Every structure is written in structure tokens, then in C-alpha cells.
Amino acid sequence: MDTRNFLFMFYGFLAAWVIVMIYIITLARRNSRLKRELDDVKRLLDVKETRAEDRTASLPHGRGSVQG
Numbered sequence: 001m002d003t004r005n006f007l008f009m010f011y012g013f014l015a016a017w018v019i020v021m022i023y024i025i026t027l028a029r030r031n032s033r034l035k036r037e038l039d040d041v042k043r044l045l046d047v048k049e050t051r052a053e054d055r056t057a058s059l060p061h062g063r064g065s066v067q068g
Helices: 003-057
Strands: none
Touching: none
């Protein structure tokens, strides 16, 4: 086999690996961004639940309780 063919094969594999590595880095960055966003949503939900509990606890008896 001609050495030129091996050179083209090397460049082809190199290009494929570069594309795969760029894709993996992109996925990792997206994953970390999504984790941060999910943590923000969880934190906001906790704050909202805490405020709702505080509001319910501050109501006079009978108003904040569930009748059944």
C-alpha cells in the first residue's frame, strides 16, 4: 500500500476523533448547564413552598385548615 494512502487514512481518523471530542465536550457543557438550571428550579420551588407554608401557618385557626 502506498504511504500516501496511510496519510489520508490518518487524516480521516484524526478528523473523526476531533469531531467526536467536540461532540463530547458539547454534551458535557450542556449537561452542566442543565444541572445548574435544575438546581435553580428546585431552589425556587423550595422557596415557594416555604412561603406558602408560612402564609398558611399565619392564618387564624379554621381558615388554614382543610375541612373534611
